[in-house]
Amino acid sequence: MTTAETFDAQGTPGRREPPRRPEFEREPKPFDDRVDVARPLTLWERVSEITLVRRLTILVILAGVWQLYALWVNNSLMLPTFGATAEAFWREFTEGRLLAMAWSSIGVLLKGYLIGVAVAAILTSLAVSTRIGNDFLATLTSMFNPLPAIALLPLALLWFGLGETSLIFVLVHAVLWPLALNTLSGFTSVSETMRMCGRNYGLRGLFYVMRILIPAALPSILTGLKIAWAFAWRTLIAAELVFGVSSSSGGLGWFIFVSKNELLIANVFAGLGTVILIGLIVENVIFRVLEDHTVRKWGMVR
Amino acid sequence: MIVTEADRLPAMNMEIKSQDKTTAKAGSQIPPERPLLQVKDVTLQYKTKDHLVTATYCVSFDTYAADRFILLGPSGCGKSTLLKGVAGFMKPANGQIELNGKPVRGPGPERMMVFQEFDQLLPWKTVKQNVMFPLITGGGMSRAEATDQAMDYVNKVGLTKFADAYPHMLSGGMKQRVAIARAMAMEPAILLMDEPFAALDALTRRRMQEELLQLWDDVRFTVLFVTHSIEEALIIGNRILVLSPHPGQVKAELNSGDLGIGSIGGEQFQALHNHIHEMLFADRVEEIEDDDR
Known part of the structure; x- marks a missing residue:
């Protein structure tokens, strides 16, 4: 009916006009008590909000599946149960052998990691400040990044002999390239506005890199550090498996190797479990805390 | 050219004539004080991947202390580039930029x-x-x-x-x-603002303009303000440098000190608005004709 009216008003059929509606103004209604404006979450809702709880649940389920399957296989030489592994882990842990092994691995790892980080910092600083430095780093990264660190071990053994130095050499190689690559891509993606801001303050050279580029590129740098950490950890365990006798205390890889030779399969699993556990702690505690206090707090990543 | 244009606008006539830079130079009127910022015949060029682009050509203007000096022009007239030149992010290919008599060499916190x-x-x-x-x-x-x-x-x-x-x-x-x-x-000796409110919504932009004027009233800083909005230029500025498009050249320097947010929609405001609009619009027609030839 309205359409017909507008047709009439216009006089030209086929040109539709929206209907005219009356105007009105009104105050918003007072709020109804029965509707929740803000209501506390239930206990279940709050618990399921905690990431740790959700992840632990997954772990518990996986452990349960393992236990049931191992009981069904019933061959402690091939697949010890979760209970037996946990028991072996606890025994080795309290007797101190596992802890000492893990500690010696971590010690070597940290040395290699820190040297790698320092070299990566120098190379990327050169790369952002000079063109030839950039070319140098780009070439080296594309050459060495695909090369597995462990492949350098025979050469390292030849050069530095059987010992910690060889391990550190291989570790530096594992850390350096992924970290340099990520840091450089972080630096190059810093926005032009932010660069101009820094220079507007009169910052130059090292101050400029420290105060502007590094914080602005921190999300990429942290990713690089995480990847480098994983690469280093893998490389170290593999290297220890190959020639574990680097020093008298051995290391986790060596612990796994020896336990297998002695057919203490539960211990092998306990060793692997320790490797995983340390990885989890570093990823979910150390890096997580680092991120929470920096990039997440600053709203650079979600 | 400017004077004849202004003759058609009785309200603005006197002011434009008396404040027009060429008139001031030709006459014996000497500015009361030394300009804070002097931009002399500045040509700015930048390189893209396969072109050398001239953003501004022989641009000159003087800014005095407590000025709200507007660089106004259509996009591509090099007004932002000019501001980057003053900030020291770009070196002029020709000409000089001086702050308090000292040439600008690189960015700095003043x-x-x-x-x-x-x-x-x-x-x-x-x-x-x-x-x-x-x-x-x-x-x-x-x-x-x-x-x-x-x-x-x-x-x-x-x-x-x-x-x-x-x-x-x-x-x-x-x-x-x-x-x-x-x-x-x-x-700072001079505040450089590169379309600071362009990315804001209209309501917030208006509030920010008001606040900026209030702050200026408090502190009396000197500001060089880039915008492509004629309205914003009239509200904020006390002096407006109108640039022609690509490469940017000075078309006019106008006074708008007695216009503020309150005068939006008023006769004087509209007259100056239209005047500037015509000035900028005229160029666009010429440009199209050039393309046809």
Whole structure:
């Protein structure tokens, strides 16, 4: 009916006009008590909000599946149960052998990691400040990044002999390239506005890199550090498996190797479990805390 | 050309004539004081991948202390490039830029810049720290002094409650306020603003314009303000440099000191608005004709 009216008003059929509606103004209604404006979450809702709880649940389920399957296989030489592994882990842990092994691995790892980080910092600083430095780093990264660190071990053994130095050499190689690559891509993606801001303050050279580029590129740098950490950890365990006798205390890889030779399969699993556990702690505690206090707090990543 | 154009606008006639730069030079009128910023015959060029682009050609203007000097022009007239030249991010291919008689060589904290983009605040610093940072690094202040000065200006832009918030928690308008507070806290010789309100919504933009004028009334800073909005130029500026498009050349310098937010829609405002509009529009017609030939 309205359409017909507008047709009439216009006089030209086929040109539709929206209907005219009356105007009105009104105050918003007072709020109804029965509707929740803000209501506390239930206990279940709050618990399921905690990431740790959700992840632990997954772990518990996986452990349960393992236990049931191992009981069904019933061959402690091939697949010890979760209970037996946990028991072996606890025994080795309290007797101190596992802890000492893990500690010696971590010690070597940290040395290699820190040297790698320092070299990566120098190379990327050169790369952002000079063109030839950039070319140098780009070439080296594309050459060495695909090369597995462990492949350098025979050469390292030849050069530095059987010992910690060889391990550190291989570790530096594992850390350096992924970290340099990520840091450089972080630096190059810093926005032009932010660069101009820094220079507007009169910052130059090292101050400029420290105060502007590094914080602005921190999300990429942290990713690089995480990847480098994983690469280093893998490389170290593999290297220890190959020639574990680097020093008298051995290391986790060596612990796994020896336990297998002695057919203490539960211990092998306990060793692997320790490797995983340390990885989890570093990823979910150390890096997580680092991120929470920096990039997440600053709203650079979600 | 300008004078004849102005003859058609009785309201603006006297002012444009008397303040026109060429008239001032030709006459015996000597400006009362030395200009703060002198841009002399500046040609700015930048390289793209396969072109050398001339952004501005032989642009000259003088800015005096407490000026609200507007660089107005269509996009592509090199007004932002000109501002970057004054900031020291670009070296002129020709001509000179002098601040207080000293040539500009590179960026420095006495020419603080407010950018259009919201990402100009350092995300790893709170509002207060963002304002303090240049005071400490560029202004050589102690922490205590910087804190006082920073809070003073954070109060001035009305963000006291948000002093400890991080930039990602703020709205666009609030971020621009922080950027303005940061630049003003340095008490620079001249404040450079590159379309600072262009990315804001219309309502927030109007509020920010009002606030900027209020701040100017308080502090009487000197500002060089780039915009492509004629309306914004008339509201904010007391003197407007109109640039022609590609490459930017000076078309006119006009006075608009007695126009403010209150005069929007008024006769004088509309007259000057239309006058500038015609000036900018005329160029576009010429450009099309050039293309046809």
